Amino acid sequence: MPIPSQTVPIQPSPFTAAALREDDFNAALIRLPTDRPLALPALHDGASREVRWPDDGGRILRLRTMPWEGASALYFDFRLNDDLHVQLAPGNELLLTFFLSGHVTGEIGSAQGRPLDFRIDRALLRTPNRDGGYLIHIPGACRNNFVQFRLRRDLLPRWLHALGVRLPARQMSELVERDDGRVLCNAALTPRVRDCLARIGDEPSDRPAFVPLFHARATELLTCVLLDLAQLLRPARSEDTHGGAAAQTVRRLRALLGEAPAQAWTVDALAQRLDLRATRLQAHVKEAEGTTVYGLLVAERLALAARLLRDTQLSVQAIAAEAGWECHGRFTAAFRKQHGVAPRDYRLQQAPPANSGA
Numbered sequence: 001m002p003i004p005s006q007t008v009p010i011q012p013s014p015f016t017a018a019a020l021r022e023d024d025f026n027a028a029l030i031r032l033p034t035d036r037p038l039a040l041p042a043l044h045d046g047a048s049r050e051v052r053w054p055d056d057g058g059r060i061l062r063l064r065t066m067p068w069e070g071a072s073a074l075y076f077d078f079r080l081n082d083d084l085h086v087q088l089a090p091g092n093e094l095l096l097t098f099f100l101s102g103h104v105t106g107e108i109g110s111a112q113g114r115p116l117d118f119r120i121d122r123a124l125l126r127t128p129n130r131d132g133g134y135l136i137h138i139p140g141a142c143r144n145n146f147v148q149f150r151l152r153r154d155l156l157p158r159w160l161h162a163l164g165v166r167l168p169a170r171q172m173s174e175l176v177e178r179d180d181g182r183v184l185c186n187a188a189l190t191p192r193v194r195d196c197l198a199r200i201g202d203e204p205s206d207r208p209a210f211v212p213l214f215h216a217r218a219t220e221l222l223t224c225v226l227l228d229l230a231q232l233l234r235p236a237r238s239e240d241t242h243g244g245a246a247a248q249t250v251r252r253l254r255a256l257l258g259e260a261p262a263q264a265w266t267v268d269a270l271a272q273r274l275d276l277r278a279t280r281l282q283a284h285v286k287e288a289e290g291t292t293v294y295g296l297l298v299a300e301r302l303a304l305a306a307r308l309l310r311d312t313q314l315s316v317q318a319i320a321a322e323a324g325w326e327c328h329g330r331f332t333a334a335f336r337k338q339h340g341v342a343p344r345d346y347r348l349q350q351a352p353p354a355n356s357g358a
Contacts, residue, residue: 061205065215068159070152073218077145077205084138090130094151094175096225097124100201102144106136108181122186123193123225123232127174129181147200149222153177163226171233188258190228191311196221231307249274249284250296257300262324267293297324302338305331309347316343 063075099120106116108129116134118124126134138144153176160167167175174184189197200217203210225232252274257265270293271278285293305323308314317328320343325331335343 063211063214065218067215067219067222068155070155071159071222072150073214073222074148074150075146075200075205075214075218076148077143079143086136086138088134088136090128090133090179091150092128092153094128094149094153094156095124095126096149096151098122098147098197098221099124100145100147100197102138102142102146104136104138104144104146106134108134108183114181116183117186119186121189121194123189124183125185125232126183127178127181130179134181145201147197147218147221149218149225159226160229163223165226165229167230167233171230185232187232187255190224190231190307192224193221193228193232196224246284246288249276249281250288253281253285253293253296254300257297258304261301261304262322265297270297298334299338301325302335305335305343306339306346309343310350316347319343 061075061077064072066072097118099118099122101120104118106118108114108116108126116124116126116136156175157172174182178184196217200214200221203213203217205214253270256270256273267278267281271281274281276284282293285291285296289296291299301323305319308319308322309316312319314322316332320328320331323331325334332342335346339346341349
């Protein structure tokens, strides 16, 4: 949905002079003149605001809802003429962000801190940061549209248990206890999470019906994210100073493979993309995973194929191509060797049981 550019009267101006605190930014949005707010107090506690300018219809839309206890979902859709810098306080919640459009950048802590890697079609999950919070840069004259969850960490184990999701103790400890601002997940979306985001992005947000629809979609999206959390965490892209060089290399390698699993990768091409010698890459994979680069590539492709068989209705042939096999027979043989059954039988085994009640 096109949103015409409009200068927004937030002081001080220009924004490049200093960073606004997040609370000041939110307050400025609410102080702007409004001719038709989209607020449903009973459902959203009044935490929605649409700001319009009569000259050209430019706007800022901000919605807030609480899909689960201890979880809040925010929806932003806006365009500014000037670049904007917003300082987020440290906080004590996990922040999970999905970008539908825009090109926001950021740093952990300060302008000299580690960069935040915002990407469309990625799930950015970051821990609280006790060293200065986050500095977010929002470019002007382009549409910025994103969904963000703020999650109470002490409730995360309870949510996952209720959904039947099991995480290794180390991963759960990182989610619940870390306060170093680390990016835990910036991985490719799973199919059902991607579908949820597409349903949000396809809804016309300039209609009053979008408010209750977002409430429902936010609940659906958070549920799917928690169900797929183990998959989203596995190829985390952030730097881990405690994991060693080999573990960091394998995480970067998995992220690269996740971006283009069907590409005809060679060890030399992968090493070049990771700025390593091929022999060093092989050594790191052997140290961290006990296998070769090719073995890891096949394992990642088979894991992707298994997820697509479980979560989509794509044909087996289409899944083979998506996961990087040109030959259907070789894909079936590799899948059978890994899982003990052919792809079609695996899909039948993983299908939810039919409702036997009349």
